[in-house]
Amino acid sequence: MSSDVRLPGPVPVAGAGDLPEVFTAALASVSGEAFRAAGAAEAAQRLLEAVPPDGRPWFVAERELAQALGQHLPVTWTDRTGLAECQVSLTAAEWAIADTGTVGLLLDARQPRACYLLPEVHVAVCRTNALLPTLSDALLRLGERDQLPTACVFVTGPSRTADIEKTIVIPAHGPKRLIAVLLDEI
Amino acid sequence: MSRRQDFARSLADLDLRRKMAVSMAQALGHRAARVAETPEWEALRDAAQAIRAYGLTHLDEMLAQFRHQLEARGARVHWAADAEAANRLILDVLRARGVTRFVKGKSMATEETRLNEALIAAGLDPVETDLGEYLVQLCGDRPAHPTAPAVHLSRQDCGRLICQHLGAPYTDDPTTLSLMVREDLRSEFLRSPAGITGANFAVAETGTVVIVDNEGNQGLVSALPDLHIALVGIDKLIPRLQDLGPLLRLLARNATGQTLTCYTTLISGPRQAEDADGPRELHVILLDNGRRAMLADPTARQAMTCIRCGVCCNICPIYSKVGGHPYGFTYPGAVGSIWAAFLSADPGAEELAHICSLCGACSEVCPVRNELSHTLAAMRRRRHRPWAERLGMGALAAVLARPSLYRLGTRLLRWAHPFRRLGAAVPPIRGWTLGRELPHPPSRSFQESHRRWGGHRRE
Amino acid sequence: MQIALFVPCHVDQFMPQVAEAAYRLLRSLGHNVVVPEAQTCCGQPAYNAGYWPESRRIARNFLRVFGEHGTIVAPSGSCVSMVRTNYPGLFAGEPEEAAARALGHRVHELSSFLVDILQVTNLGAELPVTVTVHDSCHALRELGVRDQPRALLAQVRGLTLVEMAHSEVCCGFGGLFSVKYPELSTAMADEKLDNALATGAQYLVGVEASCLLHLQGRLRRRALPLQTLHLAELLAWGKGLL
Ligand code: SF4
Numbered sequence: 107m108s109s110d111v112r113l114p115g116p117v118p119v120a121g122a123g124d125l126p127e128v129f130t131a132a133l134a135s136v137s138g139e140a141f142r143a144a145g146a147a148e149a150a151q152r153l154l155e156a157v158p159p160d161g162r163p164w165f166v167a168e169r170e171l172a173q174a175l176g177q178h179l180p181v182t183w184t185d186r187t188g189l190a191e192c193q194v195s196l197t198a199a200e201w202a203i204a205d206t207g208t209v210g211l212l213l214d215a216r217q218p219r220a221c222y223l224l225p226e227v228h229v230a231v232c233r234t235n236a237l238l239p240t241l242s243d244a245l246l247r248l249g250e251r252d253q254l255p256t257a258c259v260f261v262t263g264p265s266r267t268a269d270i271e272k273t274i275v276i277p278a279h280g281p282k283r284l285i286a287v288l289l290d291e292i
Numbered sequence: 293m294s295r296r297q298d299f300a301r302s303l304a305d306l307d308l309r310r311k312m313a314v315s316m317a318q319a320l321g322h323r324a325a326r327v328a329e330t331p332e333w334e335a336l337r338d339a340a341q342a343i344r345a346y347g348l349t350h351l352d353e354m355l356a357q358f359r360h361q362l363e364a365r366g367a368r369v370h371w372a373a374d375a376e377a378a379n380r381l382i383l384d385v386l387r388a389r390g391v392t393r394f395v396k397g398k399s400m401a402t403e404e405t406r407l408n409e410a411l412i413a414a415g416l417d418p419v420e421t422d423l424g425e426y427l428v429q430l431c432g433d434r435p436a437h438p439t440a441p442a443v444h445l446s447r448q449d450c451g452r453l454i455c456q457h458l459g460a461p462y463t464d465d466p467t468t469l470s471l472m473v474r475e476d477l478r479s480e481f482l483r484s485p486a487g488i489t490g491a492n493f494a495v496a497e498t499g500t501v502v503i504v505d506n507e508g509n510q511g512l513v514s515a516l517p518d519l520h521i522a523l524v525g526i527d528k529l530i531p532r533l534q535d536l537g538p539l540l541r542l543l544a545r546n547a548t549g550q551t552l553t554c555y556t557t558l559i560s561g562p563r564q565a566e567d568a569d570g571p572r573e574l575h576v577i578l579l580d581n582g583r584r585a586m587l588a589d590p591t592a593r594q595a596m597t598c599i600r601c602g603v604c605c606n607i608c609p610i611y612s613k614v615g616g617h618p619y620g621f622t623y624p625g626a627v628g629s630i631w632a633a634f635l636s637a638d639p640g641a642e643e644l645a646h647i648c649s650l651c652g653a654c655s656e657v658c659p660v661r662n663e664l665s666h667t668l669a670a671m672r673r674r675r676h677r678p679w680a681e682r683l684g685m686g687a688l689a690a691v692l693a694r695p696s697l698y699r700l701g702t703r704l705l706r707w708a709h710p711f712r713r714l715g716a717a718v719p720p721i722r723g724w725t726l727g728r729e730l731p732h733p734p735s736r737s738f739q740e741s742h743r744r745w746g747g748h749r750r751e
Numbered sequence: 752m753q754i755a756l757f758v759p760c761h762v763d764q765f766m767p768q769v770a771e772a773a774y775r776l777l778r779s780l781g782h783n784v785v786v787p788e789a790q791t792c793c794g795q796p797a798y799n800a801g802y803w804p805e806s807r808r809i810a811r812n813f814l815r816v817f818g819e820h821g822t823i824v825a826p827s828g829s830c831v832s833m834v835r836t837n838y839p840g841l842f843a844g845e846p847e848e849a850a851a852r853a854l855g856h857r858v859h860e861l862s863s864f865l866v867d868i869l870q871v872t873n874l875g876a877e878l879p880v881t882v883t884v885h886d887s888c889h890a891l892r893e894l895g896v897r898d899q900p901r902a903l904l905a906q907v908r909g910l911t912l913v914e915m916a917h918s919e920v921c922c923g924f925g926g927l928f929s930v931k932y933p934e935l936s937t938a939m940a941d942e943k944l945d946n947a948l949a950t951g952a953q954y955l956v957g958v959e960a961s962c963l964l965h966l967q968g969r970l971r972r973r974a975l976p977l978q979t980l981h982l983a984e985l986l987a988w989g990k991g992l993l
């Protein structure tokens with residue numbers, strides 16, 4: 107397929123600045139929230155301030171990043187069967203994309219397809235060094251894998267609709283809040 | 293002339309005009325803000341144009357690869373030559389699994405094939421889950437815009453529709469209404485045995501169906517039910533995963549003025565043994581329905597590169613006044629008027645190529661640089677025109693091609709002018725004078741005065 | 752410089768003063784202006800309506816008449832873009848293809864010829880009027896004529912330019928479109944005129960006579976307090992040439 111020379115390479119963002127800063131600003135502009143933490147304990151603390159537990163269980167994906175954070179949280183965990191009733195879903199993002207304030211999630215055995223959509227709040231944890239400038243960079247990395255997971259999703263902000271007189275309403279069918287956590291170290 | 297009347301009727305609907313003006317100005321304003329803050333804009337357009345142009349010459353190769361990849365993961369890939377075949381395939385799959393009520397994500401392809409009508413006629417019960425489509429379904433209408441289906445409805449219209457449907461007291465607050473619909477549909481998602489979506493792109497290299505949305509319904513429709521059917525026009529194929537980069541960056545910025553749509557869902561197969569969830573069955577139906585004919589037409593083929601951002605609608609001085617309905621075709625606006633000639637069952641749809649002033653505003657903004665107005669002008673050659681028009685044009689050409697006749701015509705025009713009222717029944721004059729005064733030809737044309745006096749006497 | 756004046760048919764018939772103005776302006780700059788005798792039309796009306804063989808018949812006459820001339824100038828963006836942009840496609844595979852392509856580079860719209868080629872903006876005109884500008888579609892999008900008319904107007908002493916909202920939106924003329932879909936065509940004209948009126952200008956100035964004919968027809972029907980004026984007329988008037 108790539109034998110055709112006329113296919114273009116990625117288009118870089120002109121003048122990309124400090125990635126975490128660009129990411130945070132981009133996510134804020136789409137009503138998402140982001141913070142950066144040095145380690146899991148600190149991240150958990152900040153998260154509890156941002157989302158006080160309301161007694162409902164939290165879904166924690168079976169991925170290292172999510173679990174590392176989850177361990178510090180005084181909440182009950184639920185598995186995928188409790189997704190529709192839980193307060194927060196804590197997922198691990200493979201990449202974060204600065205240009206657009208996007209998190210990229212692989213959906214597979216350890217992170218079910220519906221996990222980021224059903225709960226009220228979606229928290230995606232991403233390593234700070236997995237921040238990439240553009241969507242193209244994440245797609246290139248995704249394409250380098252031997253096999254794609256059967257589903258992945260790039261999430262840019264909480265779920266929204268503007269179908270009634272173009273008035274933005276959050277949420278539509280998905281979460282009301284999206285919080286991205288950039289983690290420097292586990 | 294029924295289309296002319298359809299357009300005239302929409303034009304006369306001042307309420308619609310007001311809603312359209314507000315929505316289109318807002319959409320274009322948001323887009324302009326994105327353009328201004330994206331210095332790599334033209335580079336993105338170059339890339340997008342090249343990617344889509346590649347598709348024009350490599351379609352079969354891409355289709356084969358796409359199919360191979362998906363089937364290797366256990367998906368079923370079907371071909372549908374036309375709308376009827378697509379609807380039948382979908383009906384068969386649903387029936388075989390005993391599905392009656394099921395959820396749908398927003399899909400223009402299913403609008404194109406009128407899938408809902410076909411399924412309802414067969415006793416099935418599709419539930420649209422995109423708020424705009426939900427509204428359009430409630431009022432038994434068709435979408436008025438490719439990315440904003442309910443753009444023609446006011447908040448009061450929406451309030452009446454939703455509250456009546458849910459048996460709730462009237463409100464027209466968009467937030468309350470949206471939350472009511474969210475509540476109503478949540479249970480549908482959780483119990484639906486099947487989900488039907490379209491696709492925004494289909495990646496050949498990886499066999500991936502790509503769906504973008506803001507509400508999150510596409511993710512739910514494609515993740516929760518046990519069966520997922522995606523209806524995909526063969527124009528959606530792109531060669532590589534990385535090509536989504538420029539295409540999606542442009543699509544969102546153009547369509548809604550977002551930097552990226554909230555959710556970009558990439559589906560490369562049904563649930564595998566190692567997956568936690570997802571449908572056990574994935575059927576992808578590749579729809580031709582006139583696309584190959586368009587691809588074979590050297591004049592129109594470029595329009596196959598469309599990524600359905602809808603900007604050529606928003607910026608069109610005609611569409612932005614009347615919305616999508618008078619076009620009488622699934623895809624309105626400039627690109628829709630090209631597609632209609634190949635995809636519409638209505639032979640009169642070719643007239644759409646003429647309902648355009650050829651201003652070129654659309655070509656200027658199209659993210660994949662479709663030369664829409666040039667294509668429309670060239671497509672006008674296709675249509676069988678009334679004999680009177682052909683005769684008139686032949687006569688005009690005969691006069692304008694011969695200087696001697698042109699001179700004679702110049703005199704005739706002046707002799708005839710005092711009797712112009714007699715010509716009021718002649719279609720072109722009638723059309724002009726419907727809203728305008730006729731111009732007065734001065735007693736001598738420029739050439740006549742010039743021949744008479746040359747270049748000296750007047751200065 | 753010898754300049755051949757290309758007078759589009761609608762200008763010749765209905766707005767001869769525009770051609771006259773262009774003629775005198777170019778002469779006033781010291782150029783030798785000729786008006787080729789046998790010219791008629793560029794073929795655009797038939798082309799845009801989808802009648803390409805008919806259009807070619809007309810365009811062949813244009814090629815014959817202007818084939819010999821080095822520099823061709825017209826007070827119209829649309830007809831120039833017809834020759835420049837559409838002739839190559841219209842004559843594709845025809846014996847005249849090469850000639851048609853070559854001709855495109857030698858045809859110029861008046862305001863861009865003055866500003867870009869002759870590099871003059873100050874014609875020494877003076878006119879105490881308030882105007883607003885309509886950007887004609889083909890001049891704007893096919894030829895990139897946007898700043899040139901404004902640069903020329905900026906040098907007219909006493910003149911005030913008030914920009915209208917959406918000056919770049921189509922006025923609704925569109926050739927045969929204007930008579931086949933008059934409701935749409937006049938609705939577009941109305942929007943244009945309302946935006947122009949809102950500026951309080953006395954004159955609506957453009958570089959395209961066909962748009963102006965259409966807008967003038969609508970203005971008169973609605974009896975609006977506004978007049979259309981071609982840029983060439985305005986400049987020649989301000990120079991005392993008309
Ligand atoms: S033709 Fe271009 S502008 Fe129109 S919808 Fe398609 S991609 Fe967008």
